Amino acid sequence: xxxxxxxxxxxxxxxxxxxxxxxxxxxxxxxxxxxxxxxxxxxxxxxxxxxxxxxxxxxxxxxxxxxxxxxxxxxxxxxxxxxxxxxxxxxxxxxxxxxxxxxxxxxxxxxxxxxxxxxxxxxxxxxxxxxxxxxxxxxxxxxxxxxxxxxxxxxxxxxxxxxxxxxxxxxxxxxxxxxxxxxxxxxxxxxxxxxxxxxxxxxxxxxxxxxxxxxxxxxxxxxxxxxxxxxxxxxxxxxxxxxxxxxxxxxxxxxxxxxxxxxxxxxxxxxxxxxxx
Amino acid sequence: xxxxxxxxxxxxxxxxxxxxxxxxxxxxxxxxxxxxxxxxxxxxxxxxxxxxxxxxxxxxxxxxxxxxxxxxxxxxxxxxxxxxxxxxxxxxxxxxxxxxxxxxxxxxxxxxxxxxxxxxxxxxxxxxxxxxxxxxxxxxxxxxxxxxxxxxxxxxxx
Ligand SMILES: Cc1cc2nc3c(=O)[nH]c(=O)nc-3n(C[C@H](O)[C@H](O)[C@H](O)COP(=O)(O)OP(=O)(O)OC[C@H]3O[C@@H](n4cnc5c(N)ncnc54)[C@H](O)[C@@H]3O)c2cc1C
Numbered sequence: 001x002x003x004x005x006x007x008x009x010x011x012x013x014x015x016x017x018x019x020x021x022x023x024x025x026x027x028x029x030x031x032x033x034x035x036x037x038x039x040x041x042x043x044x045x046x047x048x049x050x051x052x053x054x055x056x057x058x059x060x061x062x063x064x065x066x067x068x069x070x071x072x073x074x075x076x077x078x079x080x081x082x083x084x085x086x087x088x089x090x091x092x093x094x095x096x097x098x099x100x101x102x103x104x105x106x107x108x109x110x111x112x113x114x115x116x117x118x119x120x121x122x123x124x125x126x127x128x129x130x131x132x133x134x135x136x137x138x139x140x141x142x143x144x145x146x147x148x149x150x151x152x153x154x155x156x157x158x159x160x161x162x163x164x165x166x167x168x169x170x171x172x173x174x175x176x177x178x179x180x181x182x183x184x185x186x187x188x189x190x191x192x193x194x195x196x197x198x199x200x201x202x203x204x205x206x207x208x209x210x211x212x213x214x215x216x217x218x219x220x221x222x223x224x225x226x227x228x229x230x231x232x233x234x235x236x237x238x239x240x241x242x243x244x245x246x247x248x249x250x251x252x253x254x255x256x257x258x259x260x261x262x263x264x265x266x267x268x269x270x271x272x273x274x275x276x277x
Numbered sequence: 278x279x280x281x282x283x284x285x286x287x288x289x290x291x292x293x294x295x296x297x298x299x300x301x302x303x304x305x306x307x308x309x310x311x312x313x314x315x316x317x318x319x320x321x322x323x324x325x326x327x328x329x330x331x332x333x334x335x336x337x338x339x340x341x342x343x344x345x346x347x348x349x350x351x352x353x354x355x356x357x358x359x360x361x362x363x364x365x366x367x368x369x370x371x372x373x374x375x376x377x378x379x380x381x382x383x384x385x386x387x388x389x390x391x392x393x394x395x396x397x398x399x400x401x402x403x404x405x406x407x408x409x410x411x412x413x414x415x416x417x418x419x420x421x422x423x424x425x426x427x428x429x430x431x432x433x434x435x
Contacts, residue, residue, distance in 0.1 A: 023429070077429065119427045149427035176422050178338075178349040183377050186338065186352040188421040191414075194291070194356060210426040 009049045009094025010035060014087045015069060020155050024075040024120065025085040026061065030068065032092050037070050041102035042127035043234060043262045046070065049094030053083035057257070059124035059236070060098060064131060070095065073123035073155060101262040103128040104232060108204040111230075112140035114196075116217050118147045118189055118209025122155050124234050124261075125208055129163070136168075143170045143196050147189030147213070150175050151182045170196060189213060190220045200225040206262075208234040215272055218265055231265035233272075283308055287383065290331050291356045292407055300400050303393065308383040319359065319374040326363040326370055328384045332356065335380030339372045351418070352377065358411050363387030364394075364404075 011032035018026045031037050040046075040060045049055040062071025076082045087093065105128060113132055117125050132139050144163065148154045154173060164171035172192045174185040185192065189209070205221055207214050214233050221231055237256050247255070251271040254260065283305045287293055293301055311330070313319055319330070322342060336354040340347050350372065353359055362368055364387060394401030 147427075149425070153427065174352075176425070176427065178352070180340070180347045180349060182349065184352070185336075185354075186349050188418050190421065191351070191418050195354065212421075212424055212426045216421055 006096065009047070009096050010037065012037060012070070012093050012095045014089050014091045014093060016089060017085075017087065020073060021153050023077075023085075024073060024153075024155060026071060026073045027084070027087065027093075028062065029070045029072070029093060029095060037068065037095065038098060039067060040064060040070070040098035040127075042105060042131050043103040043124055044098035044100045045124070045261065046072070046098055047096035048072065048084060049096065050080060050083050050087075051092075051094070054080040055094075055096075056080045056084075057099075057236075058084075059234075059261075061123040061126045062130075064127050065134060073120065073126075075120045099257060101260055103206050103262055104204070104264075105131055109138045110140070112199060112203040113142050114198065114203050114205040114221075115142070115144045116146075116189060116205065116207045116209070117144070118213040119149065119153065120155070121207075121209035121213075121234070121236075122146055124236075125206060126156065126159075128206060133163070133166070140202065141168050141170070142166075143198075144172070145189055145192045145196070146171070146173045147192070147209070148173075148175055150177050151179070151184070172196070188216070190216050193220050193224065198224055198226070201227070203230065205231045206234075207231065208236070211235070211272065218272070228266045228269070229264060232262055233265055233268055234261045235263060235268060236261055280305060283310075283383070286333065287331070290333075290383075292331055292358050292411070294407075296403050296407065300403055303397075303400055304385070304404075307385050307389050307393065311382050311384045313376045313380040313382075315376055315379050317376050319376065319380070320370050321373045322370055324370045326360060326365075326368050327387055328360055329363045329387055329390060330359040330382040330384050332359060333381045333383065334378075335382075336377040337380060338375045338377050340375060341372055351415075358408075360387075361408050361411055364390055364408055366391075 012029040013032040014027055015030040016028040020026055042064055045057045045059045047055050048058050058072045058074055060070055061073040074081050074084050076085045115125050132142055160171055160173060163169055172195055174187055174189055174192055176188060178186040207217050218231060235256050284301060287305050288301050332355055334355050336352055337359055338349050339351045340349050359374060394404055
């Protein structure tokens, strides 16, 4: 990445907007001026700049092998995310990056992969899932545990269903609160561990979701004998500059933006329980 | 189900992990297989707690009825337990249990189980230890559920 692309946004244009849930939308961006959009690695994020609204970090949720477009799944929680999800095809958006570390897909080769996602946390994991499915022979069993608040909050429903039919792949979804029309599992994501066969020594885990959820998932994995070094987390705390300059996203010695957002759990262990940081 | 098959099935159920073979035999002597159809209620709120179940297949939703609404609190399935309150002194059920799929389970009469625990405290201790594990796990899950970690954070919601 050149110094210019670190601080200067590239001009991109919204190509498609798909409604995922009542408050979450997936936006595909294409180049706005003929300059190719950069490639990315699964787990990385961009800084998206909206003129007049602000700039914010959003993980790339599309297929890393599809050059020419960058896909983002955005949950409207505040001013800038609202401005983003209400963009229409053809509208312009500035893109900086990609930034950040990636899911350790290379070192996880030959191992089983356990993915645990909560809510919007499935977005930065989807590129890793695309990669694993494309390079299926390189990995062992793929298990995806996905939890959301309610049935209407589940992302990528069609893909979840399609993945669940693939060989050597187990996809379990759950919601914290379900109505009577929901035929699936109800209970927090840790209650799904009962239904999987985990080979702790042979598995690499990728986790992304609210920090509290990740804390409990990690504890569950450790109880089941999973070595801490094979657990990786995406820490998506608020940030501003994305290049380790402003200190907004600092956790102890780590800057989430430049050292993360993906960390091996042992590096995050001392900070995961501390919210005053 | 024949006794030998019952013992084999029981021994493989996660609830019995760590139990001694003669405890498994003892439980097998009290177990009987039950089947429920999809949408059938295994028990309803207010019923006297009768049976403890080890689920072999299918899914059961635990629900609470409120005026004009049903809250689905939890779903339990294969390898899990249902009706642990029947191991305590008689109480009324606080939930209803509705089968989301056809269910096969092993059932135990709560009164008989309690009697066996009173008569053989070693067996009783092992059984109650495993029940406590289930209850602790459910309590932990309920606490996490109460934290509502996915709740909307912002004001500008769509
Ligand atoms: C590396 C990284 C990747 C991210 N990827 C995505 C993504 O793929 N999709 C997506 O929808 N969001 C993602 N986020 C979160 C997103 O950046 C924030 O939701 C956004 O900055 C909020 O801006 P806003 O102006 O809309 O809301 P604000 O008005 O700034 O905030 C609204 C509310 O959201 C809370 N909030 C803001 N940021 C965060 C955060 N990071 N974590 C938890 N709560 C927060 C605020 O405390 C406030 O209560 C990511 C964040 C990081 C750091």
